[in-house]
């Protein structure tokens with residue numbers, strides 16, 4: 001009963017606002033801003049939220065904002081959108097093409113932002129009508145691509161008091177009207193490492209008097225990934241792949257230092273947590289065998305996004321209710337990274353893929369200058385996010401409503 005009413009209310013809301021939301025997305029698309037420089041974008045969002053009677057709070061760096069809808073002792077559900085663009089040239093020939101050279105919304109974050117804005121406006125109406133049984137925290141996060149935006153939001157209390165968080169990302173391989181979901185990991189971890197080796201150099205005629213550094217570095221390059229593959233569960237797909245090696249300047253001189261850099265990718269959260277210590281100890285043992293000093297610089301990227309089972313059920317039920325039976329399709333874990341994973345290290349939640357391909361249309365890819373979406377996806381996203389927020393608040397609703405329902 002409540003679900004049918006909600007669908008009707010969303011129909012009425014979108015009949016009035018869908019065109020306006022499409023125009024909002026096109027405005028963002030024409031004025032893309034890179035990570036931690038989203039000042040105009042933040043301003044545009046804040047203006048619209050304020051006009052709807054909400055009180056957005058801009059993050060200290062001046063980009064990104066947080067805004068609560070509703071209040072009271074009920075549960076708090078967070079909805080997150082990322083707002084930054086990519087340092088890429090827009091290669092599309094459309095009226096809403098980027099007006100900024102070398103910047104483009106090629107990852108669809110303009111769409112995520114617009115979906116969350118539409119959802120915010122609808123929830124503001126619900127709150128004004130007294131129909132919001134709890135609080136919804138709207139997180140317009142800066143700098144997903146850098147990354148660093150999720151940690152910035154968390155450093156300023158963005159998810160404190162939040163019970164559950166939901167987010168979505170455009171998927172150009174899924175048709176508009178469909179929604180890709182998966183329990184467990186849906187994206188991967190990706191970190192960077194740099195290994196520096198040093199030791200006494202010398203003439204190649206007398207390697208026994210040196211640490212034969214190039215030989216030792218070559219051993220590290222092959223033995224470290226090999227040892228790693230025997231020390232972690234193969235199902236975690238922890239892989240170390242080198243991309244850069246530098247050592248030496250002359251054929252007959254053993255250098256006294258060298259460096260190797262690479263990436264560590266991983267599908268599994270536990271293996272990701274264990275990776276730095278494990279790699280460090282393996283490196284020490286290989287380097288020690290050849291008498292060189294080795295240091296490890298380990299730079300954390302993002303953890304995998306690991307979807308919580310109950311949150312996936314909630315999101316899935318809401319998507320079916322909002323878009324119809326058959327709207328939810330299974331999706332695979334991607335090797336890409338997404339900083340939504342930082343939130344899910346602290347609180348349960350789920351991340352979904354919003355279909356943006358026109359049926360029988362072109363299949364684009366994200367992070368390409370040609371990327372574009374079927375804008376019908378915006379209304380679909382609003383339907384799903386609004387329904388998810390409301391149904392999850394109803395489900396875990398305030399104590400008195402649960403008591404009433406049981407009475």
Ligand SMILES: [Zn+2]
Pocket residue numbers: 107145366367
């Ligand atoms: Zn991206």
Ligand SMILES: [Zn+2]
Pocket residue numbers: 107108109144169
């Ligand atoms: Zn993205």
